[in-house]
Amino acid sequence: MSEVTVNTEWLSDCSGCHIAIVDLHEKILNLLQAIKIQRCPVLTDIKDYPHASVGLVSGAIRNEHDRHAAQAMRDSCDIVLAWGSCAVFGGPAGAGNIHTPAEIAAAVYLDNKTTIPSPPPSREVSPLESVVSPLDTVIEVDLYLPGCPPHPLFVFEALSALVEGRQPEVSRRSVCAKCKRRMEKSEVAAVRSNSDGIPDAEQCFLSQGYSCMGSVTIDRCLAPCPSNGVPCTGCAGATMQILTEPNRDIRTEIADRMSRLTRIGREDIIASLERSAKSHYSYTMATAMIGNKPTFHIKKWIEDEQADFEAGREL
Ligand code: SF4
Ligand code: SF4
Ligand code: SF4
Incomplete structure (x- = not known):
């Protein structure tokens, strides 16, 4: 079996889906025998996008940076998996769609009772787009794994299936x-x-x-x-x-x-x-x-x- 290379990327999210890799516990050792993680923001400081068999993308699209990163993942990965409810549906940040970016910035930076009021960052972070968008509004997605984050059982099954070149077997029940x-x-x-x-x-x-x-x-x-x-x-x-x-x-x-x-x-x-x-x-x-x-x-x-x-x- 040829080695499966993996890139991961996080867009607008809480990082929980990436941290969920740790929840695989010892099973991650089984996976590491078959995959090579090349790019993973939570593990490495690699900024570029080497070619990979599989790309795991967590997080939703909320700014220009997210669009570039999503496209870079699509261009570099043979299979792209929308990983977690943010990537699949927009996730909890989607609740922000009923407010304008200016209202959100004011609530976080100016009117927040628990922090010292400060102007929202204007140069370091690209501005918020008017709405949160799921990943597949920007790039083609091959597989969807919702969950906030998905349970390790499903993460393991999804990754194992990709390594073995088969469709993941996941429940359709409630x-x-x-x-x-x-x-x-x-x-x-x-x-x-x-x-x-x-x-x-x-x-x-x-x-x-x-x-x-x-x-x-x-x-x-x-x-x-x-x-x-x-x-x-x-x-x-x-x-x-x-x-x-x-x-x-x-x-x-x-x-x-x-x-x-x-x-x-x-x-x-x-x-x-x-x-x-x-x-x-x-x-x-x-x-x-x-x-x-x-x-x-x-x-x-x-x-x-x-x-x-x-x-x-x-x-
Ligand atoms: S039961 Fe499952 S789907 Fe429902 S809130 Fe809890 S973790 Fe999420
Ligand atoms: S799906 Fe949930 S755990 Fe995953 S990045 Fe989004 S908010 Fe965090
Ligand atoms: S059986 Fe009832 S309590 Fe349990 S998940 Fe379904 S609706 Fe909720």
């Missing part, structure tokens, strides 16, 4: 498939927020009136959050059903399920989800697959919430 909580009918009559009481440890969050995105989120994590008492926030991105069927929508799917499992009205659940839409769509709102849905009106939902807040109406 997070619920790996969650042990019981989905069952309850008498709960009102939507709860995460700060309302302590959820039962064994019953499905939806049965208890808490929003959990597990049923509309693709499993790239093995359900660590619901297994440890925390509802899923959908960081791996939506299931194939949500992504591919225009009228299927995160909030209506959750509302259908929760209303069947409780005594809460479907419209009340939808209204609650719209009020917290920034949380529920934060990982995928930058992708056209979500942003162009006829059922997706995040700007309106946020404006409605803001108007209620300013009018002193209860949220």
Whole structure:
């Protein structure tokens, strides 16, 4: 088997996907027998892009530097893998799409209560583009591995498959498939927020009136959050059903399920989800697959919430 050479690059991201390599633990030794990592910002200070069989790109496109780096990876790598939810969907930074770059810069550099106000950098960092964009809006992508970051099991399978020259075998099921909580009918009559009481440890969050995105989120994590008492926030991105069927929508799917499992009205659940839409769509709102849905009106939902807040109406 010929040696597989690997380049990696990070664009606008938190670096978590690169740090996730360490989560491979001893398995990384198996991989290193078959691959040669030539370029990796977290390991080496190489600035150029040698030719490689495989390119792993984490992070979204947010400025001119990201565009150049993405293109350099495409030009130098035979196969490009969009690695993590930022590269695949725009990731959590996509929530910034509902603000202008000037508003974001002011919030970070001027109005931040925890730092000394200072002007945003103007020369050292290329300016923010008006929106965050997924990787495949700039270059052709061969494989997608969402997750924030993807679980080591999936990272290992993706890299092993590339080394062996086959398609990765990854689940198409939702997070619920790996969650042990019981989905069952309850008498709960009102939507709860995460700060309302302590959820039962064994019953499905939806049965208890808490929003959990597990049923509309693709499993790239093995359900660590619901297994440890925390509802899923959908960081791996939506299931194939949500992504591919225009009228299927995160909030209506959750509302259908929760209303069947409780005594809460479907419209009340939808209204609650719209009020917290920034949380529920934060990982995928930058992708056209979500942003162009006829059922997706995040700007309106946020404006409605803001108007209620300013009018002193209860949220
Ligand atoms: S997908 Fe998540 S872990 Fe990976 S770079 Fe983006 S924010 Fe960080
Ligand atoms: S909706 Fe959430 S709590 Fe319920 S089964 Fe799915 S992942 Fe588990
Ligand atoms: S359970 Fe949900 S929020 Fe938690 S890691 Fe998995 S996809 Fe992300």
